[in-house]
Amino acid sequence: MKKESICLHGGYTPKSGDANVLPIYQSTTYAYDTPEELAHLFDVPKDGHIYTRISNPTVAAFEEKMALLEGGVASMMTSSGQAATLTTVLTVAKAGDNILAFPTLYGGTFNLLKITLDKLGIECRFIKPGATDAEIEALIDEKTKLMFGETIANPAMDIFDFDRFVALCKKHGILLAVDNTLATPCLVTPIKYGVNVVVHSTTKYLDGHAVAVGGLIVDGGNFEYRGNPRYTDFVTPDESYHGTVYVEEGGRAAFALKARMQLMRDIGVSPSPFNAFLTNLGTETLALRMKKHSENALEIAKRLKANPHVSWVKYCGLPDDENHEMAAKYFEGGFGGMVCFGVKGGRAKAADFIRNLGFIRQLTHIADSRTCVLHPASTTHRQLSDKELIDCGIGEDFIRLSVGLESADDIYQDIEQSLNK
Ligand SMILES: Cc1ncc(COP(=O)(O)O)c(C=O)c1O
Known part of the structure; x- marks a missing residue:
């Protein structure tokens, strides 16, 4: 389907007799008949829903639509755009690590990366406007886990040079995340140019009517974690999640699985089903x-x-x-x-x-x-x-x-x- 059609039909296909419009599943929990069924979901969460902090059918339908629109393999909605950015960073970086970003980012993101991440022990190294590749490379060391940019910088209006920064990140094996809020996937698809993770404040054009705060992460499924010493967390068992190895369990959607099962589970920046419904409704006409x-x-x-x-x-x-x-x-x-x-x-x-x-x-x-x-x-x-x-x-x-x-x-x-x- 083309994007106009995905906006309307992506993520939800009613079966005979179902509601034609995506319903709101306003429930925190999901009932299962046997312990084995629920146990299976703890092992393989993508097979169903356990608890709305982690996933919900209304939210999941919107997530699927957005993964299709952005050309990614999986997506996760969050309670706000800020939550999506924080979750993206914490999925790859911990205290002692550093990330690279641009000072022209949206002011709230700039503060989050400069001040709050610093309090968590993660350093954000800002790339000076007009920096050469060599100057950017001088900021990179073995603890650099992410480069973060915006398709259209808010409000400076700089345009992200995908070809240049994708090549730079590939050369050093660094994950590249881009906030695509102001362009939306209807105008720009960063994953098509090699970006690994797309972030959104859905509060903006996706909602479009200024009624629901929300955020979103889309996993491009195009990053090789195996054999990359920066991302050992993806290829070794996660003790907090009964020994899951994210690249094995998640396959190409390893980032999205880790973001959900580690970060969303622990931090709980989950959207309300009602907000997902409103955002999905807005996205129908995006x-x-x-x-x-x-x-x-x-x-x-x-x-x-x-x-x-x-x-x-x-x-x-x-x-x-x-x-x-x-x-x-x-x-x-x-x-x-x-x-x-x-x-x-x-x-x-x-x-x-x-x-x-x-x-x-x-x-x-x-x-x-x-x-x-x-x-x-x-x-x-x-x-x-x-x-x-x-x-x-x-x-x-x-x-x-x-x-x-x-x-x-x-x-x-x-x-x-x-x-x-
Ligand atoms: C480009 C961009 N990214 C992220 C955000 C933060 O999103 P939210 O307000 O949904 O937390 C904003 C908010 O204005 C924004 O403009």
Whole structure:
């Protein structure tokens, strides 16, 4: 099936007489007639459900849809995007290890990797903007377990160079995980380019209606753990899980199995079945929505470029954008809904611009069906130092615009009247 069809039909096929729409299994537990049946599930968890902290039929249907959309072998939903990133890191790294990441990551992810991981004894080594391969390689040692990036950096809008970083990670046998939240699998499929693990905040375009916080991990099934000294945990028995060897039990889905049976079991960052239902419902129209978000964003970006109150515009869909060439290499069918621009007059004028908007609301949210806006320097990124702000690619005048599904004329009219004021 093509992606438009997977969005609607992937993960759930009703049998005769079943509900045609994915039902909500709002139950913590599952009943079994014999001890042998339940015992079997402890040995082979993929054969059924034991307890909703670990898996649930509604959640599982959405996970299957997402594995199909991303071209992976298995997937696991989490309670939030942050939980998906943390679980990804902890599936491969422990105290004493280190990971590599980019400083332009979403501010919440940056904090998680820089501050909270450090408290757990895992060091995040940040790759300087513009670093050469040799400079990145100088950060790698035998304890490096992961490289983490974003397809579209939020909000700096840098585009991840899949070919370059896949080659670098392969050369050193390091797992590569990419947050594909802002592109979604309807525009970019990182696994196709060799990425090993895809992470999502499903709170954004997948839900699309701003009603359910959630996250997701997709296992690309394309990493060889055997014979790689960095990942002995995958090829030796896990004592906490009756001696399971993840590459043997999980096969190509070893990462997803370890993430679920070790981390989800112990940490419990599980989604509610109701949120999985809402997110699945949103994902049914994802392909259609991403097309319209992309069309609207391109139109708004073009008009902003021509506005005398705007000093600069960043949208990778604009042919003269610095990231266009990179984006054109990897994006299919559009460039997404995120546009950033600078308001002439700096911080004060940027704040005035937000104050004077009409139906476009200021939200600490993006990737919604409704257009929304934010001034990161005074909100999501206010905890960062001036130097860190510059490393993140954010200036005082920086406006993050998440272009929604309204008429492009109405969106621009609201922006224009506010800029005029
Ligand atoms: C690109 C990206 N990744 C991850 C997250 C974190 O996701 P959540 O808010 O669902 O925890 C966000 C949140 O804005 C995000 O924009």
